[in-house]
Amino acid sequence: MNFSFEGKVAVVTGGANGQGRAEATLFAQHGAAVAICDVAHEEGEALATELRSRGLQARYFPLDVGVAADWDRVITAVSDWQSRIDILVNNAGILKRKTIADYLEAEWRHVIDINLTGSFLGIQKVAPFMREQRSGSIVNIGSNAAFSGHPDPAYTASKWAVRGLTKSAALELSTFGVRVNCVCPGLVVTDINRNAAHLCTMIGMTPMGRAAEVEDIAAMVAFLSSDGARMITGEEVVIDGGFTAGAAYWKVAMEAGYYGARNVGASA
Numbered sequence: 001m002n003f004s005f006e007g008k009v010a011v012v013t014g015g016a017n018g019q020g021r022a023e024a025t026l027f028a029q030h031g032a033a034v035a036i037c038d039v040a041h042e043e044g045e046a047l048a049t050e051l052r053s054r055g056l057q058a059r060y061f062p063l064d065v066g067v068a069a070d071w072d073r074v075i076t077a078v079s080d081w082q083s084r085i086d087i088l089v090n091n092a093g094i095l096k097r098k099t100i101a102d103y104l105e106a107e108w109r110h111v112i113d114i115n116l117t118g119s120f121l122g123i124q125k126v127a128p129f130m131r132e133q134r135s136g137s138i139v140n141i142g143s144n145a146a147f148s149g150h151p152d153p154a155y156t157a158s159k160w161a162v163r164g165l166t167k168s169a170a171l172e173l174s175t176f177g178v179r180v181n182c183v184c185p186g187l188v189v190t191d192i193n194r195n196a197a198h199l200c201t202m203i204g205m206t207p208m209g210r211a212a213e214v215e216d217i218a219a220m221v222a223f224l225s226s227d228g229a230r231m232i233t234g235e236e237v238v239i240d241g242g243f244t245a246g247a248a249y250w251k252v253a254m255e256a257g258y259y260g261a262r263n264v265g266a267s268a
Ligand SMILES: NC(=O)c1ccc[n+]([C@@H]2O[C@H](COP(=O)([O-])OP(=O)(O)OC[C@H]3O[C@@H](n4cnc5c(N)ncnc54)[C@H](O)[C@@H]3O)[C@@H](O)[C@H]2O)c1
Pocket: 013, 014, 015, 016, 017, 018, 019, 020, 037, 038, 039, 040, 063, 064, 065, 066, 091, 092, 093, 094, 114, 141, 142, 143, 144, 184, 185, 186, 187, 188, 189, 190, 191, 192, 193
């Protein structure tokens, strides 16, 4: 990948683990100063230390994305450190794997607070810097769950809403040269789902035959944050190996033997 983020400053929420860790690492490897923001303090500090030991620029900032005062503190600290912010990745996210029947109101609000309000606050707090600079890229991490129903209703609702937030923010910030896009991963095996019961079934329904790697997601986040994407805003990119393209039809076609040699289970 041929990105250069020399002289740029990137803020990555949920940057201590999983996809955020890969995104923070990729930005740092390509020259950015990276603010790793998370509630996982040990992992965040360890990643920042590791990146610095490789000669890269990184610092850890404790941040609960659902808390506006945390954002104020972190944005002030980042601008004291680097005096600009070019890239924001609203990556922090949670789910509870509960049904409508089981969700407590406080749990529902917690998911919405982190996944949706956290992204809104990030945009609201960082946008003034980008407006002033007349440039910037914001990438919100949605999900392919934002294109259908998903068994967790709060997660589904929050991720559909992140798509809408992306489009509104893209319109409002476009005249300032600030772009806002949404990356929607499918299955990526990380701490959020490592021991979940559905992994094998989901991989079995993915046309590309595997889960995405964290690097697959980070590469798209970096592209959207790069000059190569300078005309792309308000857009959403699904990275799920064809699952959203039609997993059910694909499975039916496979089992019916329509796709030739790869057709397993097509004996009848
Ligand atoms: N893994 C998947 O299959 C998958 C699929 C689609 C979308 N996503 C989305 O990708 C994003 C990253 O998830 P991941 O797979 O890397 O999961 P992960 O659990 O490995 O990482 C999430 C990170 O967010 C941090 N975090 C949680 N609450 C926070 C808060 N209040 N403030 C700041 N940080 C917080 C966690 O500490 C963790 O470091 C999430 O938005 C998730 O919804 C994941």
